[in-house]
Amino acid sequence: MMGEIKRAVQPIEINYICDNCQHGMMKKSGEMNEDTGDTLHSCVICGHQQTFQWVEYPRIDYVGEGENF
Secondary structure, rough: OOOOOOOOOOEEEEEOOOOOOOEEEEEEEOOOOOOOOOEEEEEEEHHHEEEEOOOOOEEEEEEOOOOOO
């Protein structure tokens, strides 16, 4: 049986740069479709829309302290 372990982590923000203008970040602009996982996003600068599957931007992830990300 495995026991619990604890370790220090740090939060990191993950963004997606717009494929259209190459400058703005994509931001979730609709709700995720629970059947397909599709979520509409819009660029905060040019308004370009793009759909991502099973992921939302921006998001927060975690890495172990001292780990490269």
